[in-house]
Amino acid sequence: MKSATLPEYTRAAVVRGFGEPLKLEEVAVPQTVEAGGLLVEIVACSLCGTDVHCWEGTLAIPVELPLILGHEMVGRIIAIGDGADVDSTGQPLRIGDRILWTHAVCGHCVMCARKRPTLCRNKIPYGQGTMNQWPHLLGGLAQHSYVLPGSGRVRVPDAIPDDLASMASCALRSVVNAVEQAGRIGPEHTVVVQGAGPLGILATGLFAQAGAGRVITVGAPDARLEIASEFGAHEVVSLAEHPDPDDRLAMIRDATGGLGADLVAEFSGHPAAFAEGVEMAGPDARYLVVGQLGAGTTAVAPGTITKKNLTVIGSFSGDLSHYRTALTILERLADRLPFDRLISGRYPLGDVDSVMTRMQSFQEIKPVLLPQEVTS
Incomplete structure (x- = not known):
């Protein structure tokens, strides 16, 4: 030793x-x-x-x-x-x-x-x-x-400060894993990110950097949505201004020609967000669920998943490769995010x-x- x-x-x-x-x-x-x-x-x-x-x-x-x-x-x-x-x-x-x-x-x-x-x-x-x-x-x-x-x-790496390296060891590596599991994102895709906490904001940034045509971040408070915009959100939906889920759903449908999002990514941690995210997703869309580690439950109509032909993806934590990628992102995107x-x-x-x-x-x-x- x-x-x-x-x-x-x-x-x-x-x-x-x-x-x-x-x-x-x-x-x-x-x-x-x-x-x-x-x-x-x-x-x-x-x-x-x-x-x-x-x-x-x-x-x-x-x-x-x-x-x-x-x-x-x-x-x-x-x-x-x-x-x-x-x-x-x-x-x-x-x-x-x-x-x-x-x-x-x-x-x-x-x-x-x-x-x-x-x-x-x-x-x-x-x-x-x-x-x-x-x-x-x-x-x-x-x-x-x-x-x-x-x-x-x-x-x-020596160039990465302690506080950001610390964040990379869970928040960022979990988002890296989730974005990887979500699959290809391109300019033809609209991505809705549920949640404006650290994971939701980081995901907003990575989806934007991946080339998504439009990233819409839904969350609160408004100060966090401002940061989400700095990370690349094209639009934000405030829970404070739009507390009714039906209003938020209407905004997403209006933004997508009535179809819904191509990818919805749940990072909020609120159980009720799951049912809302299923509704926000468009036909043949993907629903990425990351934030649900609490013990809460929610009601959802499972037939919606079937009728929309949704792919539901659960993403948990991250392995060593995601830690390495998180550190690389901190180095290479420091001037962009x-x-x-x-x-x-x-x-x-x-x-x-x-x-x-x-x-x-x-x-x-x-x-x-x-x-x-x-x-x-």
Whole structure:
């Protein structure tokens, strides 16, 4: 094992009861790193809507408490286990390098064998896995985290700042995966993006850059729709100005000659958006569903899917290739898409409870916690 001096304890935001105020606790730092593993110092951890669901206890994926929140992070290596001195793309890794890493997968279950590691039956997720078992540090809202041997990892290029690299590790890589799964988009296509949160805005940008003839972003509040326009939305539909779903549907049909969109992409996370998106889709269209990770339900007429000959595509998370592509996008599209506009604030780790509450009430788009700055 190669390492810098390792601290005995680290500070972490621990969830011990769903919805309870978040407090920092001292957690023991592993003093040894197994073969294939890494120990990192977290330099930035941005918050995601999934973190809010996880903290509230409303996540559709089962979680076991207590846990350290945070799965959208970038870390600087402070210890390298045997055989872990290259990343998953073959780049050498050294003490001090920054990395992104995937959830840990087993590599031998039926989903891994089908090359669907995001659906691994034995996956150990960061920010959602219990801290009751060694190595305990499996969340990004901490000063340190452990990278398991089953986690893919990729070195972060020097030109990419910490906060954007952090965003790439979940929000952007999930959008990259979704856009890839959606299939070809060209100038003949109208795309409707449901949701003006970070994922919806990033998707707006990538669909526009892919050459969609028209991108319409539906969401709220209006300040976020302004950012969506900066990312390339040709039109926006405000939920505040048009609270009636029938009005929004009429606007989409008017914009598409009465047909509906060629692709509807759901990034809102609101269950009711699913039924609305099915209606917004035109005949022989595609409906891409990404944002539905909460436990809510909604009513939908399944015959609509049949009559329209819709293709419904579920897109979950992203694998190592999408992390790599996300970093490449940050480098190559930096002069075309205003990624910095998504970062709504940078805060010390000690502010995590107030920032999570602001995230819950949609006062933040993409706040970034800086674990090495514990207090303001």
